[in-house]
Amino acid sequence: QKEVEQNSGPLSVPEGAIASLNCTYSDRGSQSFFWYRQYSGKSPELIMFIYSNGDKEDGRFTAQLNKASQYVSLLIRDSQPSDSATYLCAVCSAGNMLTFGGGTRLMVKP
Amino acid sequence: GAGVSQSPSNKVTEKGKDVELRCDPISGHTALYWYRQSLGQGLEFLIYFQGNSAPDKSGLPSDRFSAERTGGSVSTLTIQRTQQEDSAVYLCASSLVGGAFYEQYFGPGTRLTVT
Numbered sequence: 001q002k003e004v005e006q007n008s009g010p011l012s013v014p015e016g017a018i019a020s021l022n023c024t025y026s027d028r029g030s031q032s033f034f035w036y037r038q039y040s041g042k043s044p045e046l047i048m049f050i051y052s053n054g055d056k057e058d059g060r061f062t063a064q065l066n067k068a069s070q071y072v073s074l075l076i077r078d079s080q081p082s083d084s085a086t087y088l089c090a091v092c093s094a095g096n097m098l099t100f101g102g103g104t105r106l107m108v109k110p
Numbered sequence: 111g112a113g114v115s116q117s118p119s120n121k122v123t124e125k126g127k128d129v130e131l132r133c134d135p136i137s138g139h140t141a142l143y144w145y146r147q148s149l150g151q152g153l154e155f156l157i158y159f160q161g162n163s164a165p166d167k168s169g170l171p172s173d174r175f176s177a178e179r180t181g182g183s184v185s186t187l188t189i190q191r192t193q194q195e196d197s198a199v200y201l202c203a204s205s206l207v208g209g210a211f212y213e214q215y216f217g218p219g220t221r222l223t224v225t
Binding site for chain 1: 141143145152153154158160166168169181199201208209210211213214215216217218219
């Protein structure tokens, strides 16, 4: 069974700090990796996706992928209270569906 | 442009009744996905459509669940003889085409409560 693992948190960081969110996956055939943000009571909102080893930056967000270690992470620089949400890691393997981790709850304290 | 829309936003039904949930994908998106999110199970895949065909139904939890898509656009998820364990948020997503390298965008979801 394909698994995607995340620490449930909560991860608490002070405003302005870097938040680091981590995700591991079990299927070595996984092809693409997505980070979604989900506010309480809302649906998931796509932040970034990555499919090549290394870093991908978009504004305050950086996704990092290491396929050898089966590890993907999301860094949020200059964290703001509005970044407080649950962050979902999702993996796409041979099929077209996404397999989601359980999410990490991030709290950014003013 | 308009995102994925779903209706109704909330549905309360009695155990044993049938329900229909609707999804209207982003215009031009040929791939459509249904997921559900519940407290105990997290976010799980149900079914995938490419155009009007459903090449992957592997996530449907029982034969009480079915889905169709007509005209390559709107999709309906039907749950027959609802059970309390069907209570969840049902999310629809769409992407330009099916495939690992295309982003999936989610609609607002339908919260289903079975009493």
